[in-house]
Amino acid sequence: MVRDHEKEEIGGFIFKEAKKAANKLNLIFDLQRQHLESITEHSATQVVNRIRSTQNRRFLQNHVEKPVHGAFYNIMTQQQLSERLSFAFLRSSGLRSETEGFILACQDGVYGSLVYRSRIMGQQIEDIRCRACHQAPETLWHILSACPTYAASAYTQRHNAALRVIYYHLRHMHGFDETPVLPQTPKEIESLVENETTKIYWNYPFQAFGQIRANRPDIVLQDIATKIIYVIEFSAPSEKNIISKEEEKREKYQELLEQMRRMYADHSVRLVVLVIGSLGGVKDTLLQQLKLIPACYNVAERLAASMQKAVILGSLKILRAHDTRIQ
Numbered sequence: 169m170v171r172d173h174e175k176e177e178i179g180g181f182i183f184k185e186a187k188k189a190a191n192k193l194n195l196i197f198d199l200q201r202q203h204l205e206s207i208t209e210h211s212a213t214q215v216v217n218r219i220r221s222t223q224n225r226r227f228l229q230n231h232v233e234k235p236v237h238g239a240f241y242n243i244m245t246q247q248q249l250s251e252r253l254s255f256a257f258l259r260s261s262g263l264r265s266e267t268e269g270f271i272l273a274c275q276d277g278v279y280g281s282l283v284y285r286s287r288i289m290g291q292q293i294e295d296i297r298c299r300a301c302h303q304a305p306e307t308l309w310h311i312l313s314a315c316p317t318y319a320a321s322a323y324t325q326r327h328n329a330a331l332r333v334i335y336y337h338l339r340h341m342h343g344f345d346e347t348p349v350l351p352q353t354p355k356e357i358e359s360l361v362e363n364e365t366t367k368i369y370w371n372y373p374f375q376a377f378g379q380i381r382a383n384r385p386d387i388v389l390q391d392i393a394t395k396i397i398y399v400i401e402f403s404a405p406s407e408k409n410i411i412s413k414e415e416e417k418r419e420k421y422q423e424l425l426e427q428m429r430r431m432y433a434d435h436s437v438r439l440v441v442l443v444i445g446s447l448g449g450v451k452d453t454l455l456q457q458l459k460l461i462p463a464c465y466n467v468a469e470r471l472a473a474s475m476q477k478a479v480i481l482g483s484l485k486i487l488r489a490h491d492t493r494i495q
């Protein structure tokens with residue numbers, strides 16, 4: 169009865185509304201058919217799944233179009249970041265839900281920087297320059313990756329926390345430590361450890377090469393058995409700069425690689441560039457690069473996730489400490 173009434177289109181609205189809703193959800197709702205098989209021919213689960221995935225797509229689309237909240241997602245597209253790897257911290261890292269929420273809020277641009285408070289929240293703030301360096305406007309990205317006050321220690325600490333993950337993994341895999349577990353308290357790391365088959369350098373200045381611009385890579389792994397040297401460089405820049413940081417690192421270490429190739433003529437020398445954005449953003453190349461190192465090949469994904477967690481916790485610490493600053 170309802171259907172017939174609605175088809176007459178005299179004051180009928182239920183079917184019209186249903187059709188509108190179905191259109192939005194990419195479902196076919198065909199009034200002309202005898203039965204509403206267009207929907208009912210699918211199982212309820214299928215219909216629900218389709219509705220859900222369409223709603224998710226629409227939700228994301230709406231979100232991405234927002235100038236503040238969508239910025240991070242637009243950066244992800246520009247910088248070719250991997251959705252799966254960039255949000256890996258939500259799946260497996262064991263971060264507390266408050267931390268996950270805080271990071272997601274930061275990704276959405278919702279953080280009480282002075283610029284945010286003044287431009288978005290409309291608060292009266294006389295001086296929007298950074299509370300730490302008093303130089304540049306205090307934006308989230310400035311605090312996370314561009315503040316000269318934090319460059320010397322806070323960024324280095326975050327950088328080294330992530331780098332230690334791979335360093336201790338290499339030590340374990342090459343027989344220096346019995347377990348792959350990181351020491352509880354970060355201790356001073358030896359600039360060189362060696363055994364019969366391997367040398368691992370940490371932040372070691374290769375002065376033998378004379379005056380070259382960049383002679384202190386993060387980690388150098390010399391595998392004497394296979395005669396391969398891996399020069400490993402890591403960086404945790406702002407998500408906006410992931411691609412340029414990768415290129416910069418490659419360019420910067422060319423000279424060192426050439427010198428090494430000359431000095432270790434019987435070795436092959438490979439550069440491994442690892443980049444994780446300050447809010448966890450990651451390109452697929454992170455896994456590809458990790459997999460260049462045989463000791464990391466099978467656990468590349470786990471290492472990437474642990475490094476990402478270290479970066480995120482480092483950023484969190486920087487932001488929390490910054491919050492306690494008084495104008």
Ligand SMILES: [Zn+2]
Pocket residue numbers: 298299300301302303304310311314315316317
């Ligand atoms: Zn600053």
